[in-house]
Amino acid sequence: MPSVTITLPDGKTLPFDNPPSGFDVASKIGPRLAKDALAVKVDGEVRDLHAPITHDAKVSIITYKMRDGTVDPDALLLLRHSAAHIMAEAIGNIVKGAQLVYGPPLPTGFYYDIKFPDDRPLSTNDFANIEAEMKRIVAEDRKFTRYECDAAAGMGKLKSEGNKYKVDNAERAIAASSPSALGTQTSALSFYATGEPGKNWEDLCRGPHVPSTGRVGAIKVLSLASSFWHGDENSDRLTRVYGTAFATQQELDEYLKQREEASARDHRVIGAKLKLFHIDEAVGQGLILWTPAGGVVRDQLQKFISEELVKQGYHQVFTPHIGRLELYKTSGHFPYYKESQFAPIIERDALAELSAQGCGCAEMMHRVEGVSARLASTINERTKKQTITPDRVLSDDKLIEGFMLKPMNCPHHIKIFASQQHSYRDLPVRLAEFGTVYRWEQSGELNGMTRVRGFTQDDAHLFCTPEQVAQEVQGCLSLVKIVLSTLNMNNYRVRVGLRDPDAKKFTGDPAQWDLAEAACRNAAKTLGVQFSEEPGEAAFYGPKIDFVVKDVIGREWQLGTVQVDYQLPLRFGLSYIGADNKPHTPVMIHRAPFGSMERFCGVLIEHFAGAFPTWLSPEQVRVLPISEKTNEYAHSVLTALKNAGVRATVDDGNDRVQGKIKAAAEMKIPYMLIVGPRDAEQGNVSLRVRGVEKDAGAMKLETFVESIKREIAERRADLSVKP
RNA sequence: GCCACUUUAGCUCAGCGGUAGAGCGACGCUUUCGUAAAGCGUAGGUCCAGGGUUCAAAUCCCUGAAGUGGCUCCA
Numbered sequence: 001m002p003s004v005t006i007t008l009p010d011g012k013t014l015p016f017d018n019p020p021s022g023f024d025v026a027s028k029i030g031p032r033l034a035k036d037a038l039a040v041k042v043d044g045e046v047r048d049l050h051a052p053i054t055h056d057a058k059v060s061i062i063t064y065k066m067r068d069g070t071v072d073p074d075a076l077l078l079l080r081h082s083a084a085h086i087m088a089e090a091i092g093n094i095v096k097g098a099q100l101v102y103g104p105p106l107p108t109g110f111y112y113d114i115k116f117p118d119d120r121p122l123s124t125n126d127f128a129n130i131e132a133e134m135k136r137i138v139a140e141d142r143k144f145t146r147y148e149c150d151a152a153a154g155m156g157k158l159k160s161e162g163n164k165y166k167v168d169n170a171e172r173a174i175a176a177s178s179p180s181a182l183g184t185q186t187s188a189l190s191f192y193a194t195g196e197p198g199k200n201w202e203d204l205c206r207g208p209h210v211p212s213t214g215r216v217g218a219i220k221v222l223s224l225a226s227s228f229w230h231g232d233e234n235s236d237r238l239t240r241v242y243g244t245a246f247a248t249q250q251e252l253d254e255y256l257k258q259r260e261e262a263s264a265r266d267h268r269v270i271g272a273k274l275k276l277f278h279i280d281e282a283v284g285q286g287l288i289l290w291t292p293a294g295g296v297v298r299d300q301l302q303k304f305i306s307e308e309l310v311k312q313g314y315h316q317v318f319t320p321h322i323g324r325l326e327l328y329k330t331s332g333h334f335p336y337y338k339e340s341q342f343a344p345i346i347e348r349d350a351l352a353e354l355s356a357q358g359c360g361c362a363e364m365m366h367r368v369e370g371v372s373a374r375l376a377s378t379i380n381e382r383t384k385k386q387t388i389t390p391d392r393v394l395s396d397d398k399l400i401e402g403f404m405l406k407p408m409n410c411p412h413h414i415k416i417f418a419s420q421q422h423s424y425r426d427l428p429v430r431l432a433e434f435g436t437v438y439r440w441e442q443s444g445e446l447n448g449m450t451r452v453r454g455f456t457q458d459d460a461h462l463f464c465t466p467e468q469v470a471q472e473v474q475g476c477l478s479l480v481k482i483v484l485s486t487l488n489m490n491n492y493r494v495r496v497g498l499r500d501p502d503a504k505k506f507t508g509d510p511a512q513w514d515l516a517e518a519a520c521r522n523a524a525k526t527l528g529v530q531f532s533e534e535p536g537e538a539a540f541y542g543p544k545i546d547f548v549v550k551d552v553i554g555r556e557w558q559l560g561t562v563q564v565d566y567q568l569p570l571r572f573g574l575s576y577i578g579a580d581n582k583p584h585t586p587v588m589i590h591r592a593p594f595g596s597m598e599r600f601c602g603v604l605i606e607h608f609a610g611a612f613p614t615w616l617s618p619e620q621v622r623v624l625p626i627s628e629k630t631n632e633y634a635h636s637v638l639t640a641l642k643n644a645g646v647r648a649t650v651d652d653g654n655d656r657v658q659g660k661i662k663a664a665a666e667m668k669i670p671y672m673l674i675v676g677p678r679d680a681e682q683g684n685v686s687l688r689v690r691g692v693e694k695d696a697g698a699m700k701l702e703t704f705v706e707s708i709k710r711e712i713a714e715r716r717a718d719l720s721v722k723p
Numbered sequence: 724g725c726c727a728c729u730u731u732a733g734c735u736c737a738g739c740g741g742u743a744g745a746g747c748g749a750c751g752c753u754u755u756c757g758u759a760a761a762g763c764g765u766a767g768g769u770c771c772a773g774g775g776u777u778c779a780a781a782u783c784c785c786u787g788a789a790g791u792g793g794c795u796c797c798a
Contacts, residue, residue, distance in 0.1 A: 111793095123727070225793030226726030232795090237725065240793070268791095272734080281771090281789055337798060408798065442724050442796065443789090451797085539798055563798090590798090627755040654754075655761080662759040676757055688758065695758055 005056045019052040023211075026061045036063040038075050038210045046074055048146055048208040064247045071251075073107075080105035082144060082209045083216045083245030088112050089194055089201040090133035091241065094126065100203060101165040101229065101238055108255075109244030113227050115165065116239055127221045134219050141214030142195035146207055154189030158204060165229065166204050173206065218252035219245040267605035268448040274610050274618070274667060276601070277449060286446040286453035288598050293618035296647065297604070298597050300616050302434055304486070304715065305458055305593060308479060314430040314460060319412035321436060322403045329371050330379065330571055331411045334404065335389065336540055342440050342453075344368050344402035354400065368402055370394035383570045384509065409435035410590060413461040414572050417586075422576040427586065428464035428472055434597065435459045449602030450557075456597040462589040463574070466515070469587050473523040473545070473562055476591040480547050480560040481527070483593045488717040489607060492549040494529050495558075496520050497537030509566075516564040516587075517543045523562075539590075541567035549603070557603045563590040611668045611690060614708065615715045621648040621708065622669045623685075624660040626676035628652070633680035637673060637701055644705045646712070661688065670719050671708065689719050699723035 006014045006025055014028055022040025026033045026049075039049050039062040046062065053059065064075045084103035087110075092098050095116060103112035116122055149157065151174050158167045170189055192209055193202035210216065222242045229235040246252045263269070271277050276294035283289060290298060306316070325344050328334035334341070346368065354364055373395055376388035406412065413431045422429065436456045445451050464472050484492060498517050520543045524531040531545075538544060544563035548556050565588040568574075575583035594600035604612075614620050621641055625634035631652045641648040651660045657674060664672050673685040674695070685704055687696040707721040 223792055224727045227794045228725085237794090239726070242793075279790095285789075333798065340797070410798095439797080444724065444726095444794080445796070447791090541798080544798095558797095624758085626757055629755065654756095656754090656756055657758060658756095659760045660758090665759055672758085674758060678757080686757075693759080 004053060006053065007056075007058045009058075009060045019054045021052055022047065022049045022059065022061060025053070025059055029061070033061055033063070036065075037061045038064060038215060039078050039208050041074070046078065046208055048144075049211050051146070051208075071247075076246075077105045078208060079210055079216055079247065080110040080245050082213070083219045083243065084110040084112050085144075085192065085194060085203055085205070085209070086134050086137050086213055086216060086219060087130065087221065087241065087243050088114070088203065089137060090130045091122070092201065093133055094129055095122065098122075099163045099165060102169065109222065109242060111240050111242045113229075113238040113240050115236065122224060122239055122241065130221050131219070134221075137194065138213050138216055138219070140195075141212050142200060143212045144207075144209035145193045145195065145197055146190055146209075147193070147197050148188045148190045150188055154191070154204070158189075170204055173204075215247070216245050217247045218249040219243060220252060220256070265606050265609040266448075267450070267602040270605050270610040271449070271602075276605065276618070279448075284453070285443060286441060286451070288449055288452055288454070294601065296618040297601055297612065297616050301594065301597065301600070302458070304615075305479075305483065306432075308482060309430075309432050309460070312430070312475060312479065313428075314432040317413065317416055317431045317433050319406075319409065319416070319433060319435060321406060321438075323406050323411060325368070325402045325404050326372075326375065327411045327415075328404050328407070329375060331408070331414075331568060332387065332540070332571060333407055333411070334369075335371070335392065337407060337439075338369065340440050341407045342405045342438055344404055346400060346402040350400050350402070364400070367394065367398055367400045370399055372396045372399055378573070379571050382573055383567065387571070405438040406435075407437055407439050409433055409437060409457060409459045410461055410568060410588070411572075413459075414568060414574065414588075417461075417463050418572060418574055422463070422586075424465055424576055424578050424584070427576060428462050428468055430460060430462045432458075432460035449598045449605075452596075452598050455599065457592045458594045458597065459590070459592050462591070463569070463576075463586045464589065465576070465578075465584070466587055469516075469519045469564060469589070470522055472589050473519055473564060474526055476562040476589060476593075477523055477527055477545065479591070480562070480593045483560065484547065484549065486715055486717070487604065487607075488613075489549050492529075492547050494524055494527060494531035495537065495546045495548055496524050496531055496533045497539070497544045497546060498533055498535045499538045499543065500536035512566040513543070516566055519564055520545050520562075539563050539565075541565045551603060551607050557599075559595045559600060559603065560593045561591065561595060564588075565590060609668075612670075613715070613717045614670045614719065615712045617668075617670050618647065619649060619667065619669050620646050620712070621671045621673060622660075622664045622667075623648060623650045623673045623675060624657055624664065625650070625652055626657050626674065628654065630675050630677060630680050634675050637675060637685060640701055640705060644709055646705070646708055665690070671704075671721060673704065687721065687723055689721070691719070697723040 004016045004019050006016065006020065008014065014025060016024070023034060023037060025040065026037040037049050040047055041060045041062055042053055043057045062072055062075050062078070064071060064079070066072045081104070084105065088100050088103055091114060092100070097117040099115040101113040101115060103110065155167065155170055158170050173189060189204060190206060191197070191202050192205045192207060193200050194213060195201070220243055222244060225240045225242065227238050227240040229238055244252070244255060246255065271294070274293060275291050276297065278289045278291055279287065280289060322345065325334065370392050371388050371394070373393050376393045379388055380386055413433070416431055417429055434456050436454060438454045441451060441453055446453070462472050484490065499513050521533065524545055542563055542565040544561055546558050547560040549559050550556050569585050569588050574586055576586050578584045623634045623637050625631050634650045634652060638648055638650045651664065653660070661672060668690060670690045672688040674688060675685055679686055679698060683701055684698040685701050686698045687704065689696050704721060711720050
């Protein structure tokens with residue numbers, strides 16, 4: 001028998017005469033550890049607690065809680081993977097003929113994709129039954145038993161069960177562990193029985209699992225969703241059942257409470273309560289109506305960024321909401337993103353003429369969507385590549401012209417640049433606009449302000465020489481940094497999106513892409529923030545740098561973006577006269593520090609839970625007279641505030657002051673000024689600061705006005721006014 | 724777009740075949756008050772829309788719209 005030496009995390013070694021299991025190792029360390037052990041990590045790989053360790057290895061025992069008292073993320077994943085099996089068995093017991101597909105753990109829980117028989121779909125009404133069944137399985141505390149068969153036997157077993165999804169999983173597993181890939185390893189399939197193989201429920205599974213069902217203390221079925229097999233929308237539709245699990249009921253309860261709290265800061269809920277925006281069915285899905293209060297927030301953000309733009313040498317431009325279809329065929333937006341744009345707007349006369357010719361719908365679409373031969377050859381010549389798809393090229397007399405609701409601002413800005421001749425001395429030219437664009441998002445994607453069909457980008461396009469790219473990109477990045485730090489959004493990461501190495505989803509010369517990607521990478525390096533490079537994440541015309549901001553609940557939002565573009569200047573034939581007196585093609589940089597005003601405000605609402613810094617607050621101060629006796633004084637206070645440019649109101653209703661405070665607190669107003677006879681006599685105001693449970697004390701009205709003016713002017717993120 | 728669920732007063736929701744309900748808000752009156760809701764009263768509804776079943780539909784069935792959670796997508 002070979003002896004095995006186990007090295008523990010603290011460096012101690014334990015000799016064993018026979019290959020021990022993780023449980024044996026834990027038992028040798030102590031009975032308490034053996035009791036708590038869920039699995040074992042062998043040379044960094046998580047394995048079943050009872051699997052034999054056949055060679056000398058570094059071993060650590062995985063318990064639910066780590067030494068510092070926090071939950072081990074490995075243990076949680078393990079437990080949730082096991083919980084997914086328990087849920088799958090429970091569902092299988094309740095719904096006959098349910099075919100299991102795939103059930104992985106997630107950072108917050110787990111799901112199982114299941115194909116239900118058509119006559120028996122799952123509904124949320126089944127949750128109670130499923131949970132009861134899961135509890136029964138947990139109470140039985142059955143062992144998770146692993147067994148392996150060779151590929152042929154395993155496949156035979158699965159095929160006899162008639163579940164094509166599991167057969168497919170097995171085929172993938174065999175392919176992934178094929179001898180050619182891993183040398184000597186023979187491909188085998190592993191199964192886990194929840195209890196005894198042959199007697200209890202079992203599933204094809206790589207594992208590992210917790211030792212027994214009883215170790216999963218608390219499971220809850222959370223929601224239903226649909227998914228596609230292999231994520232392919234043309235493939236089978238599956239039902240995805242989400243759940244979560246913890247070792248104890250208390251942790252589950254805490255998690256559910258946390259979820260509730262998260263939904264309480266939902267921008268749609270807060271937006272309605274604070275009357276920040278409205279979406280009206282009659283106006284249309286995904287179209288935001290900014291109400292007066294939300295209008296203040298947006299206006300302040302726009303003023304803020306406009307000030308920065310002046311400092312950085314930008315020019316403000318204004319362009320209309322539509323443009324000729326031809327423009328977007330030139331830019332490439334129309335062919336590339338046809339599916340996610342509103343349909344073209346076609347002139348009445350053109351429609352009537354086609355209709356008179358008996359032109360059918362398909363023919364009409366073809367003649368709208370086609371590209372003229374002249375445009376195709378021009379662009380292909382300029383970009384030295386076949387960028388116009390030949391089957392869409394029609395002779396000019398067959399084309400129908402139309403307009404597009406603009407999906408991007410760049411073509412309009414390009415035309416502004418092209419309207420004048422430029423010398424290299426003029427560059428960079430920086431054109432900025434709060435430009436509203438429209439995109440046809442799928443209805444199921446729409447979500448409050450964060451996913452909409454019409455939105456305003458804080459857009460700008462910079463036209464510069466190749467030598468200026470690096471510096472201009474850095475300028476853009478510093479702008480994004482100013483924006484994020486002013487708003488106290490300091491938890492973000494930076495993603496450099498590079499072209500997909502093997503896909504054809506990019507246009508242009510690879511050498512230019514290399515240049516652009518290098519410029520982005522270098523600029524990201526100078527940021528002093530961690531960044532990741534992600535191939536395949538580029539725009540079709542160039543690489544980009546995205547700022548992904550993490551909000552208070554840990555969700556990530558892609559907000560600011562900077563993109564380098566060598567393609568559009570070529571497609572539009574842009575040029576400037578260089579020092580050599582010859583024309584050169586400029587490089588374009590697209591950038592939007594907020595991204596979209598709608599989405600940014602939505603994220604901002606959730607970030608602050610509606611409690612905006614004073615400079616952004618729709619209502620900055622509310623004056624609360626104690627009774628009608630001080631209404632007059634309250635109004636004089638209001639006048640003083642308004643004269644100082646402070647957004648303020650008076651609550652002169654006949655509520656008691658407690659009621660007025662409650663109402664003002666619910667509207668998340670930064671400062672309340674409570675005024676009674678005592679204050680009126682001395683020209684004072686009694687201050688109450690948002691988030692503070694008690695009176696901050698009295699102060700002179702003039703002092704308050706000066707302090708809040710300073711706080712607003714500095715765009716401070718905190719409430720700084722004190723008596 | 725796909726799957727599940729939801730849609731009743733301005734808001735949050737109850738009612739689930741037999742007269743349309745509550746709390747908050749709004750409005751009015753009383754109270755004139757010192758730090759997170761004073762008291763009383765009044766108004767407010769095409770029960771999402773259209774069709775069907777029924778003596779009778781907010782309630783059951785069908786179709787559609789919108790919303791929510793996911794899937795897929797996001798220049």
